[in-house]
Amino acid sequence: MSLARRKLALVVITALLPALTACGMFGDSTADKDPAQAPEKTSLRVGGLKLTDSIPILLARDNGYFEDEGLKVDMKFGEKGSVNLANVMENKIDIGMSSYPPPINEQLDGARLKVVAEAVLTTPGLIQIVVPGDSPLRSVNDLAGKKVANSSKRGITELTLGVQLQMRGIDPASVQFVSMEIAKMPDALAKGEVDAAGIAEPYIQSAMLKGAIPLFDPFSGPTADFPWSGYVATEKFTQENPKTIAAFQRALSRAVNDVRRDRTKAEKIAVQYLGVDESIASLMTLPVYPTNVDKVRLQRVADMLQQAGEIDRPIDMSDLVISGGDTAS
Structure with a gap:
């Protein structure tokens, strides 16, 4: 190719670059997505906890990962997980972060709940x-x-x-x-x-x-390595909004992978939103952040509750897990 033709080709590519980028040729974009996969509910009310548990969801919000999925997430900190769960059941929020005993007890009492995402597995010193x-x-x-x-x-x-x-x-x-x-x-x-x-x-x-x-x-x-907390919604909400839940899971997983690759991202979020002093952020013990829901892992909590006499009958955690969300990660 002559020098003149190479220059012409460069000019054409440069001119087309914005259009190619907008079309998603260099990565996923909202415009790329199948309209059939658009979330049923685009605005989510989420109750988090002012703990390291909430780092991925805060990172996903700040990095625009929810927006990429067509979601707007209004995330507020609840006083404790049981408060978040009560707000979920009263339809004050759509998804709430909680440890697992409260939703297990509510399920045994007749509530219909689903764990839509795991938040934290414990690590030594967490x-x-x-x-x-x-x-x-x-x-x-x-x-x-x-x-x-x-x-x-x-x-x-x-x-x-x-x-x-x-x-x-x-x-x-x-x-x-x-x-x-x-x-x-x-x-x-x-x-x-x-x-x-x-x-x-x-x-x-x-x-x-x-x-x-x-x-x-x-x-x-x-x-050890115990399921500490997760995101819980009512079964009714998950049945009526399966694409919304899937979009929420994808955005959250993106942020989890970011934290896995670069701990400093977690530290910055902790300083900005959790009130952690910058001088001690690097000393924090971080948990394991799963990217999927593992019903076998969650069954440990239910079995231990029964063994400890906290519940009077067994419960199969498959009942609290969305179908297809049983792969550990």
Whole structure:
């Protein structure tokens, strides 16, 4: 090809580049998508938690991943997972983040709920039972007869700590669990309102700055790598809006993959939205963020609830999982 023809070709490509990009030749775009796959409901009300659990959804919102799927997500922090679940059931929000015991209990009581996405699997140090630095408590065995703050009555930390106590021959009923928002636990501990607290990141760092020290990881041994939280909707909502749910899952998965590749993205979100000081963001323990719902993994929670006597009959977690959403990742 002559020099003149090469120059002409370059001019043509340059001129066509904006059109090619708009058509999605260099990646997916909203215009590219099959109109038949458009979400039924384009505006979603979501209740999150002011924990590391919410980092992917905040990142997906800020990076425009929901917009790419034709969704507008209005995300507000709930005080605790049980509050989010109540708001879902009362149709105040469409999707709510919660630990799994509350929706399991509601399902057994006749509610029809679905886990539309897993949020967090625990990692070592993500949730800790912490005590004041001058506490006489030295091991989990010392918690009998003490006040222990946990996020929700009959919640996930109470469940796993109870299992750990039973393994050591200690009656979980001997512990006085005090339900409160995790964000309030560092101050409650420092003021002596409780003897210990089951605190999750990013608030473990806040508690340690106030003099607290870790006593025990309730998500260790038989409760390691445990499903901690997920996104829950009513069955009715998922049946009426399957494309909306699929779009929500795709956008969330994109953000999860971003965090997996680059931890600093999570740290920036934590500083911006979770109130984490920039100087300690790199010290946070991050969880595993799954990209799919695994019914086998979630069955661990249901089985443990029954073994602990928290529910009086078995429940098949397939009933709480959207069909096709059973692949681990």
